[in-house]
Amino acid sequence: MALNHGGAPLNMANGVREFAHSIPQQIAVIDGSETLTYAELGERSSRVAQALLAAGLKPSARIAVLMGNRMEYFEVAAGIAKSGMTMVPLNTRSVEREIEYIVERSKCEVLIVAEKYVGLTTEIQKSFKVVWTLDSNSADNPYEAVLAEVDATDPMVYIDENDTFMIMFTSGTTGKPKGVMLSHRARALTCYSTALDYGIGPGRRTMAVAPMYHGAGFSFAYTAVFCGATISVLRSWDPTEFLSLAERDRIQTVFLVPTHAQTMRALDKSPREYDLSQLETLYFNAAALPKVLKEWVFEAFPQVGVYELYGSTEASVVTVLRPADALRKIGSVGHAWFMTEVRVVDEEGNPVKPGEPGELFSRSPHLMTGYLDDPESTQACTTPDGFVTAGDVVILDDEGFIYIVDRKKDMIVTGGVNVYPREIEEIVATFPGVHEVAVVGVPDEKWGEAIVAVVVARPGAEIDLAALAQHVEPQLSDYKHPRRWEIALSPLPRNAGGKVVKREVVSQLI
Numbered sequence: 001m002a003l004n005h006g007g008a009p010l011n012m013a014n015g016v017r018e019f020a021h022s023i024p025q026q027i028a029v030i031d032g033s034e035t036l037t038y039a040e041l042g043e044r045s046s047r048v049a050q051a052l053l054a055a056g057l058k059p060s061a062r063i064a065v066l067m068g069n070r071m072e073y074f075e076v077a078a079g080i081a082k083s084g085m086t087m088v089p090l091n092t093r094s095v096e097r098e099i100e101y102i103v104e105r106s107k108c109e110v111l112i113v114a115e116k117y118v119g120l121t122t123e124i125q126k127s128f129k130v131v132w133t134l135d136s137n138s139a140d141n142p143y144e145a146v147l148a149e150v151d152a153t154d155p156m157v158y159i160d161e162n163d164t165f166m167i168m169f170t171s172g173t174t175g176k177p178k179g180v181m182l183s184h185r186a187r188a189l190t191c192y193s194t195a196l197d198y199g200i201g202p203g204r205r206t207m208a209v210a211p212m213y214h215g216a217g218f219s220f221a222y223t224a225v226f227c228g229a230t231i232s233v234l235r236s237w238d239p240t241e242f243l244s245l246a247e248r249d250r251i252q253t254v255f256l257v258p259t260h261a262q263t264m265r266a267l268d269k270s271p272r273e274y275d276l277s278q279l280e281t282l283y284f285n286a287a288a289l290p291k292v293l294k295e296w297v298f299e300a301f302p303q304v305g306v307y308e309l310y311g312s313t314e315a316s317v318v319t320v321l322r323p324a325d326a327l328r329k330i331g332s333v334g335h336a337w338f339m340t341e342v343r344v345v346d347e348e349g350n351p352v353k354p355g356e357p358g359e360l361f362s363r364s365p366h367l368m369t370g371y372l373d374d375p376e377s378t379q380a381c382t383t384p385d386g387f388v389t390a391g392d393v394v395i396l397d398d399e400g401f402i403y404i405v406d407r408k409k410d411m412i413v414t415g416g417v418n419v420y421p422r423e424i425e426e427i428v429a430t431f432p433g434v435h436e437v438a439v440v441g442v443p444d445e446k447w448g449e450a451i452v453a454v455v456v457a458r459p460g461a462e463i464d465l466a467a468l469a470q471h472v473e474p475q476l477s478d479y480k481h482p483r484r485w486e487i488a489l490s491p492l493p494r495n496a497g498g499k500v501v502k503r504e505v506v507s508q509l510i
Contacts, residue, residue, distance in 0.1 A: 048079020059084030257416025
């Protein structure tokens with residue numbers, strides 16, 4: 001019999017499968033006082049897969065997952081991979097309207113939900129074939145009871161490595177979320193590359209801090225069980241709890257965003273007062289660390305190597321600034337990551353010279369396969385030869401280091417989370433008396449960027465900003481709420497084409 005081209009396909013279940021056999025008694029996940037060995041993770045993920053198949057679902061069916069960071073996230077993800085189905089993570093900070101849109105758009109057939117978030121799905125539960133609820137014995141299908149009723153044999157469903165493992169929804173410039181399709185191959189290679197740079201493997205210890213329903217948070221956390229390490233779970237961000245857990249579990253490497261460092265800096269008790277002698281590396285993503293904050297990180301964690309990453313859900317990690325250049329190149333996001341090519345071009349697609357702004361494109365095996373049922377948006381951000389852009393404008397220095405200088409698509413990064421103004425603007429515009437609105441991000445020491453809404457009233461109208469905020473808040477996740485409201489006393493600045501020049505709006509606010 002001839003060998004398959006390329007050998008066995010890459011599969012996001014395989015890491016758990018391998019280590020369930022090779023190191024069955026090693027702890028895979030620590031969640032509070034509870035632990036899960038690799039043998040148990042292997043068995044429970046197989047039960048998840050068997051239960052999905054027993055419900056009559058076929059491989060490629062889409063499974064919505066609504067829970068925060070917790071032990072079960074790992075077994076659910078591995079179980080979905082074992083079943084050949086597709087995971088659709090839902091943001092626990094979403095409002096019901098946002099969840100409903102994603103569920104309908106992705107045609108999810110199953111919902112796996114923690115009881116804490118059941119209220120967000122009340123109206124849409126009837127659209128699912130199956131609903132499993134964690135933490136509840138009163139639900140029709142409590143998660144633990146469902147797993148107890150099925151066989152623990154791995155179903156070994158065959159998948160092609162280019163099949164979709166996950167659809168991660170991220171807002172687009174139109175304000176409507178887009179489903180980023182991520183294959184088994186892309187995610188598996190992301191895990192291996194992460195492990196290589198991040199120092200993850202058998203016998204190593206890390207922590208899940210960033211939310212696992214986000215692309216980077218999931219990749220960095222799941223890499224642990226994919227590559228045989230032990231991962232401790234921080235269920236929600238608390239700087240004191242983080243430091244205590246890092247001390248207790250002798251954490252060696254961890255992934256954070258700049259806001260995490262900012263909140264630790266505000267504590268009365270310095271990180272140096274904890275025994276963090278095992279901590280070797282800190283990874284930061286979402287935005288380059290401001291100079292003052294970065295210097296504090298080096299002072300607070302003197303023994304630690306600091307890495308800074310740039311990437312997107314569509315492209316995974318694109319660049320990395322490694323410890324050797326961390327202080328020499330403050331503000332940079334480094335050079336291209338493993339297996340990644342970068343291209344910085346002007347509006348005509350020509351390479352730019354050092355110091356000149358250009359749009360950043362990347363090509364790697366980590367890329368998405370496209371946006372779900374949206375070929376126009378896919379084509380708009382890709383090139384014929386396979387490069388993808390998130391629309392960021394950068395400059396290169398004379399050594400080829402990359403610096404993010406602007407966001408072509410006006411995206412705001414606040415607390416490590418991407419927010420697109422158009423979505424907020426459309427809701428603000430429905431409030432009586434609003435003529436137009438511009439939502440922008442302004443520099444903020446704690447959040448990186450704070451969301452500001454600048455509102456223009458209709459002639460003769462007076463706008464109650466408190467009432468406007470109350471109108472907006474129930475319709476958006478809390479991290480999308482403007483932290484500042486302003487009434488514009490003059491028309492919004494526009495270019496010759498009639499578009500609002502948001503850079504000028506920002507300059508008027510700071």
